[in-house]
Amino acid sequence: MSSHTRRIAVNVGAGHVPGMNAVIVGAAQAAGQLGWQMVGIRDGFDGLLYPDRYPDGGLVPLSPQLIDDLDATGAGLLGQASRVDPFHVRSVNADDLIEEVDMSDDLLARLKAAKVDAVISVVGGRGLSILYKLHRQGLQAVCVPRSIENEIAATAVSFGFNSALSFTIEMLDRVRQAARAARRIGVVEVLGAQAGWLALQAGIAVGADAVLIPEIPCDLTTVAAKLKEKVTPQRPYGLVVVAEGATFIADPHAQAKPSSLKASLSPLATGEASDHVIERSGQAADTVANRLQLLLAHEVYPLVLGPWVRGGAPTAVDRQLGIAYGAGAVRALSEGQNGVMVAFTPPSLAFVPLADAINKVRTVPTDSMFMQIASSLGICLGRAS
Amino acid sequence: MSTPINPAAPTGTVLNIQRYCSHDGPGIRTTVFLKGCSLRCKWCGNPESIAPKPELSYDARKCTGKKACGLCLKPPFPDGAFYVVDGDDDKVKVNWHLATACDQAMASLCPTGALEMFGKTMTADEVLNEVEKDESFYRNTHGGLTLSGGECLLQPDFSAALLKGAHERGFNTAIETAGNVPWRFMEQVLPHVDTVLHDHKLTSTERHKKWVGVGNERILANFKKAYETFPDIDFIARTPLIPGVNADEEHIRAVLAFIRPYKNVIDYELLPYHRFGLGKYQSLGVVYELDDYKTPSADLLAHLQAIIDEAFGRTPEATTGT
DSSP states (O other): OTTTOOEEEEEEOSSOOTTTHHHHHHHHHHHHHTTOEEEEESTTTHHHHOGGGOTTOSEEEOOHHHHHHOOTTOOOSSOOOSOOOTTSEEEEOTTSOEEEEOOHHHHHHHHHHTTOOEEEEEEOTHHHHHHHHHHHTTOOEEEEEBOSSOOBTTOSOOBTHHHHHHHHHHHHHHHHHHHHHHTOEEEEEESOSSOOHHHHHHHHHHTOSEEEOTTSOBOHHHHHHHHHHHOOSSSOOEEEEEETTOOBSSOGGGOOOOOTTGGGSOTTTTOSOOSSOOOOSOHHHHHHHHHHHHHOSSOEEEEEOGGGGGOSOOOHHHHHHHHHHHHHHHHHHHTTOOSEEEEEETTEEEEEEHHHHTTOBOOOOTTSHHHHHHHHTTOBOOOOO | OOOOOOTTSOEEEEEEEEEEESSSSSSSEEEEEESOOSOOOTTOSOGGGSSSSOEEEEOGGGOOOTTTTOGGGSTTSOTTTEEOOSSSOOSOEEOTTTOTTOOHHHHTTOTTSSEEEEOEEEEHHHHHHHHHTTHHHHHHHTOEEEEESSOGGGSHHHHHHHHHHHHHTTOEEEEEEOOOSOHHHHHHHGGGOSEEEEEOOOSSHHHHHHHHSSOSHHHHHHHHHHHHHOTTSEEEEEEEEOTTTTOSHHHHHHHHHHHTTOTTEEEEEEEEOOOTTHHHHHHHTOOOTTTTOOOOOHHHHHHHHHHHHHHTTOOOOOOOOO
């Protein structure tokens, strides 16, 4: 395919991560070296599906000058759509009725009409499955893995994880200071519906007393016993980090649920104040805090970092990784790869079939180095005794 | 008394037939839920009714796992549609993006019923034969057939045939509708209806669009026209009450102002939001957008109900405070 690929499109799936522009810069610069044209699709696939919405065009020519001037720490060049699924596009029919229609064939035809030879998609989770489905339908596609949770299989680190980790650590440090000053136990919920990487690595970094992750069903009586040991008159505070997907064995009714759409229903979603406040997210933190409150003499309070760790500037690691992933995706195409995901397998980049990346979750192995470190530091992981 | 099936009778997609219902119109009723809806309410309690066609559902509790079964991990099931993750959990998981090609024939291969289809194509006669089974209950209680959904008016030929057939059998008929359909659908079906239970979800057009997916202009125009065109039908307005969305006095008063000029709107009912639909969302692989919403408090309900009672000139019911 290398000799034919002359025009590549790049797009970004739903869900913000810091520094998305870095991937675009990496891909565009690498494509430029090969003399290829690069365009960006606005808002997922919306730029192609709804070109009328974009007075300046749904496709953004990524010229060398634009790329040269682009702030690689930014994330807003192409934008994102809240729903990126051409197989289920919500539309209105001739009778003015809502329906979900399959526009995948339409999308492929529009890519062809725009003379796009291949698409580089910066996606994770659901976006990976959708890209795989499009690939099976004929799309030449390369995926750049993007995830805050770092749960995408076959790659050691997904783009976006390191920035989220850094910000989570910064916020946990603040919570820890506040808990110390207030002489309370803070329970902080962090992202991680399926995998506990963010909670565990951040918890280790800040010296949390307990870290509760989806991989280990948690016994809160064990956590309470540990806190009784650690929270003393000389050290009258504590910090518990809980991943949003943590599960609890002591009380099946207290099991927290993954909440993947909580981010889309921001606290401002209703747009107006009301006496009847809508509760969102924070179920894991609430569950832990409420149970510990009953088991401990100290005051326990829940906090939710949640989706806003997705904002801010990228870390140096993510900037490098983003540029490397973007350039790696172009290299994959130049080598004739198709239907692959660029994976970071230290010390190099590899190209993994999309089929090997979907339907798997990269969880924290129970014998992993991070688990061992946590145990050696005396961090309680909530294992039933 | 069974009626022979007429192959030429209209067919429709039926989600479920529920017998012995007592809240979907007068008396004891059989409620037929039709598939397909023209709204996308974020609090929807029947997510399986939204898509117009039959669709796959998965109940992990019934799955015996890869070692004991694993049938769905092989052809003819679509590649990648079902999978098992590494670890202790042997149960199959569904990739909903790749499972869309699964049909009834595939679902029926699942020996434990973990996979099944929501929705079935039926003729009007098949449905009416089922409805007829409780004929004696209808006669004793003035009950009959209720069409619900989804939005039953999205299948106007089928709905009209069912309701006409029910009338011919002497059954009372009712429909539950949100009214977001072309007027011609309503005009086709309403002549066969005794009672219309209809929703007034939000007053503000903009907020209606945000929470329900479309504006409410056509809905209000349809109901107004229906009140005027069909004076002999009993209309009962309803509002599913969701705190933070529409559970407020302003909305209730606005609905009352809309319906009270019409004598044939005989009541206005409040339906407190519940979370019964949550498990169904998980079965369908659909994300529930109102995961954490509260149900309305008893005090709030009593307050809003008192406003309605006053508007209808009724003495408020004594509250027990429990």
